[in-house]
Amino acid sequence: xxKLLTLSLMLVFGTGLFAQEAPSVEEIAKTYIENIGGVEAxxxxxxxxxxxxxxxxxxxxxxxVTAAEGDMQYVEVNVQGQKIIQAYDGETAWQVMPFNxxxxxxxxxxxxxxxxxxxxxxxxxxxxxxxxxxxESVDGKEIDGAATYGVRVTDTTGYDHTYYFDAEYMIPVxxxxxxxxxxxxxxxxxxxMSDYQEVEGLMVPMFMxxxxxxQTVQKMTFTEVILNPEVDKAMFSxxxxx
Numbered sequence: 483x484x485k486l487l488t489l490s491l492m493l494v495f496g497t498g499l500f501a502q503e504a505p506s507v508e509e510i511a512k513t514y515i516e517n518i519g520g521v522e523a524x525x526x527x528x529x530x531x532x533x534x535x536x537x538x539x540x541x542x543x544x545x546x547v548t549a550a551e552g553d554m555q556y557v558e559v560n561v562q563g564q565k566i567i568q569a570y571d572g573e574t575a576w577q578v579m580p581f582n583x584x585x586x587x588x589x590x591x592x593x594x595x596x597x598x599x600x601x602x603x604x605x606x607x608x609x610x611x612x613x614x615x616x617x618e619s620v621d622g623k624e625i626d627g628a629a630t631y632g633v634r635v636t637d638t639t640g641y642d643h644t645y646y647f648d649a650e651y652m653i654p655v656x657x658x659x660x661x662x663x664x665x666x667x668x669x670x671x672x673x674x675m676s677d678y679q680e681v682e683g684l685m686v687p688m689f690m691x692x693x694x695x696x697q698t699v700q701k702m703t704f705t706e707v708i709l710n711p712e713v714d715k716a717m718f719s720x721x722x723x724x
Contacts, residue, residue: 507617507633511607513652519684521608527551527684531711534688534704545702548711553603554718569718570598576720587720593663596640600659606635606643613637620644625655625674653678653685666694681707 505513515521529550536545536559548556552572559566567578567587575595576587590598606615620632623646630646645654657673671694675687686707692700 504619504622504631507619510631510633510647510652511610511617514647514654515605515607517652517685518678523683524605524608527604528710529713531708531713532686532704533706533708534702537701537703538699547704548713548717549601549603550713550715550718551603552715553599553601554715555598555601555603556718568598569720570595570601571715571718571720574720575599586723589720591663593667596662600641600643600662606641610635615641622646622649623656628655630655661694669694679707682709684709 515524518524529548531549532547534545535542537543544560546558554570554572556569557567561581564580565578566580568590569576575590575598577590578584578587589595606613607617610617614637616636618634618636620634622630622632624630625646625648629649631649632644632646634642634644636642643657643659646656646658647653648655654675656675658670659673661667661669661671671692674691674693675689677687677689678685679688680686686704688704688707690702691698692702
């Protein structure tokens with residue numbers, strides 16, 4: 483894997499090209515996807531598996547995130563020998579939360595499930611119009627000293643995420659989205675993405691940090707990314723109770 487500096491060799495546009503005016507959302511989308519590997523490479527991707535560590539409340543735990551086409555996802559965190567699981571099979575979102583008394587696979591409450599259903603396996607910036615996404619330019623922010631361009635992504639189902647793209651590298655360094663459930667409902671969640679590395683020609687952020695109201699609630703550091711692993715899609719579906 484190559485570090486972020488390698489990304490500069492892949493840029494489609496030079497850093498000074500947009501010095502006079504901000505690019506359109508279509509230009510941002512096209513440049514971003516080309517910079518991280520290209521449309522065809524991402525469309526050929528069927529599944530991913532990411533292994534690493536999750537840091538929560540000052541403690542570190544192993545985490546594995548498995549995702550597959552169809553917007554399916556399976557997140558497993560091992561906490562002191564007990565497994566926290568949150569999964570979505572494209573229709574039903576379910577979980578196992580032993581520390582909350584949920585020791586058997588249980589369907590998530592609807593408002594909580596909406597957050598899981600918001601995940602997209604294929605980037606919203608690929609075939610956006612055809613898939614029902616609307617891209618809207620919003621004001622950028624300075625993030626860690628770097629200027630950014632903002633793009634809000636919405637659709638008719640209530641999907642609503644805003645990405646902030648580094649103006650030099652044209653990759654997202656932060657995403658914001660409204661919290662739809664839990665004690666933070668109505669607040670804005672900020673997800674910071676960094677340490678982009680090359681994995682078989684695709685650029686993947688290996689570090690993510692989640693914040694609410696400026697306070698960090700979770701950090702994820704990934705050490706391994708497997709593209710197109712062998713995945714039994716039954717893992718994403720909620721097991722039937724005996």
